[in-house]
Amino acid sequence: MEMSSVTPDHDVLWQWGVLRIDHTIAFTWVVMAILILASWLITRRISTGTRISRWQHLLEMIVEYTRSQIREMAHSDPDRYLAFIGTLFLFIAISNLLAVVPWFVPPTASLSTAAALAICVFFAVPVFGIASSGLGAYLKEYIKPSPVMLPFNLIGELSRTLALAVRLFGNMMSGAKIGAILLSIVPFLIPVVMQLVGLLTGLIQAYIFAILAMVYIASGTRARKERNPEVEPEPSGN
């Protein structure tokens, strides 16, 4: 099996020196353009009244549902994590849904994209932890309850993030791999069914990716809150 049939990273469209544009980056920009353009078109005439357009209604439903999911996970103000988690979900979901468009290669089918998102989540855990409790307090947590525990804490953090990355990679690549395997076995009818199933699994993968990211961010932040509850009181009523 050719690597270019598995990952779009090897389909280079333009290259100048170290700079190059492959299918993954190009289709990522397409998805980004769609997301940003749709957001700008819908929110440029945003209404704060009770009479709103159906598109604004759709976006508000998505955003509010994302906020409620984050609130259930983090038990704190969801708006801090909304942009990161929501963008994760929308980017992966739109990429996977656009897979039904002919000649469109979803950037999420690239291991580079999955790894990039995993790296983002890897760094998001300490970033939100430091933002929540401060750099000093965050680093001090590694030498608690005693400096002897420093290597174990570091191994725990790395292994947790490694498990997250592996899980994300497995989730993102499983659909494409299963599809490729089935295509090689049964070339008729199955591709159509797989396209339909791909729509469902694409949304499920987006949901799983975002939820897992939020779980790890929340667990990192909540672990520090449980150990040091006076760092930031959770807002009530959320």
Added chain:
Amino acid sequence: MHRARQCDQRLHRIGAVLLALLLLLAMAGAAQEGGAPVEETVPAAAGQDAAAPPGGGLATWTTTIAQVVNFLILVLLMKYFLYGRITAAIDNRAKRIAAEQQDARTKQEEAEAKGQALEQKLAELEHDRAKRLEAAKAEAARLREELTQQAREEVGQAKARWQDALRQEQDQFMQSLRAEIGQQVCALSRDALARLASRDLESAMVDAFLSRLNTDRDALRQLLEKADRGALTVRSAFEMPDGARTRIEQAITGDGRLARVLFEVDTDLLCGIELRAEGNAIGWSLEKYLGEVEEDFRKTLGQASGRE
């Protein structure tokens, strides 16, 4: 709020530092590759760089870093174009709805308070109206009683005046009737005596009076005893002739009693002669007869008016 703002500022600072580090890492990786086509692989666990044969890697390091940068840019743009605006709209709507609900609650409370005040005022007005109505009824009853009493008194007065007037008319009528009857009777008697007995009425009345005195000596004696210190009065409707006066004086003093006898003319007697002393009298006159007739006539009139 201050804590959240501080947290957001830290997020922005850390994000900028990480972005710069990633760019530096990408530039360093590209410089190491020396401009050759990048065909490095990224293992499953991101962050570990490893060489790979051309065309054999699952992922490329530069694409991975580019995707990280793309994603971070996408997060920033989506935060500006989507989440910030949508959450602001939702929060503003929620605040406005909460404010409207609070305003509605306030207005409802005010309306309830005004409703209670109006109900209280209405109850007071109803109570005042009932009180005024009761007072008006009492005043009307009192006024009706007063007017009824006044009307009764006026009717009673009118009735009394009418009865007085009727009585006066009756008296006048009876007097005139009495006078007319007396005159007619006298005239009739005089005419009858003259035609039938060739006598005049006055001498016949003197004879009848003398006969009465002689037959009713006890009554005459009682009169004389009462008139012991006074005089006896003989009243007649006509001027008593001297002969008749003498005969009457002799009849009175026939028992040897001393008495002073006076003679008076009283036209009210109509016909007749009487002997009077200290309120008692002996004799007969047409006046007495007419009195009885008048009494009978009055009784008849009274019965007739009672039937009406």
